Amino acid sequence: MNVRVFASEQEAAATCASLAAAAIREKPFLVLGLPTGRTPLNVYREMVALHRRGEVDFSRVTSFNLEEFLGLSPDDPGSFRAYMERHLFQHVNLAPERIHFLDGSAEQAERECIRYDARLAAVGGLDLLLLGIGSNGHVAFNEPGESLQTASHRERLSRESRHAMAAFFGEDVSKVPLAALTLGMGALLRARRVILLAFGADKAAAVTAMVRGPITTRCPASFLQLHGNVEVWLDTAAGRGLETSRE
Numbered sequence: 001m002n003v004r005v006f007a008s009e010q011e012a013a014a015t016c017a018s019l020a021a022a023a024i025r026e027k028p029f030l031v032l033g034l035p036t037g038r039t040p041l042n043v044y045r046e047m048v049a050l051h052r053r054g055e056v057d058f059s060r061v062t063s064f065n066l067e068e069f070l071g072l073s074p075d076d077p078g079s080f081r082a083y084m085e086r087h088l089f090q091h092v093n094l095a096p097e098r099i100h101f102l103d104g105s106a107e108q109a110e111r112e113c114i115r116y117d118a119r120l121a122a123v124g125g126l127d128l129l130l131l132g133i134g135s136n137g138h139v140a141f142n143e144p145g146e147s148l149q150t151a152s153h154r155e156r157l158s159r160e161s162r163h164a165m166a167a168f169f170g171e172d173v174s175k176v177p178l179a180a181l182t183l184g185m186g187a188l189l190r191a192r193r194v195i196l197l198a199f200g201a202d203k204a205a206a207v208t209a210m211v212r213g214p215i216t217t218r219c220p221a222s223f224l225q226l227h228g229n230v231e232v233w234l235d236t237a238a239g240r241g242l243e244t245s246r247e
């Protein structure tokens with residue numbers, strides 16, 4: 001794993017957005033894996049700024065978001081789909097038919113997951129995956145446990161994850177859905193390039209376990225050690241458990 005510690009979250013986010021823009025210029029039909037949560041907010045802001053300056057054209061890009069809350073429809077303001085509309089989709093020229101999302105309100109979650117994986121397989125998988133990490137080591141919503149799943153699936157959310165997501169539900173944990181649909185580990189590990197971002201002291205332990213720890217289902221992100229093309233971009237607080245050279 002190639003670890004870079006940036007002087008600030010802002011600098012890491014701007015570099016990430018520029019990298020994505022360069023990847024799109026090089027391959028206009030790029031398939032992009034997109035995370036939600038607090039971590040990518042500045043990345044999306046920077047992508048919007050680059051688009052407004054005419055430096056990136058999303059018109060031929062295909063996007064797959066990583067996760068959606070179970071039981072929330074795409075137009076529910078708490079859904080990740082609504083989050084993406086607010087922070088990216090409304091502001092750039094991604095073609096609606098190239099935007100892919102798990103539908104948390106689908107009647108049959110299992111069938112919805114099969115549909116999603118088939119769509120992703122049909123476009124050849126993710127070219128560039130932007131990822132966050134949970135303070136418990138989850139990636140997308142693959143939560144720590146006895147086992148992990150390759151395919152997209154329904155996942156019961158951990159206490160830590162629900163607490164982390166409370167910020168999006170007026171700080172009321174009881175409003176955070178109990179489960180989500182998520183891409184499985186297979187799609188993440190098959191992505192051709194991964195940029196994992198982590199900011200803040202509450203991510204430091206998970207980052208250290210991911211980079212230095214044993215590969216274990218107790219830290220799903222640790223499986224990224226097996227991937228040949230992962231960059232881990234941190235701010236100083238998230239990187240404090242690792243010995244790396246400063247940017």
Ligand code: PGA
Nearest residue numbers: 037038039040132133134
């Ligand atoms: P966060 O979540 O960005 O809200 O910290 C990260 C993640 O769960 O991947």
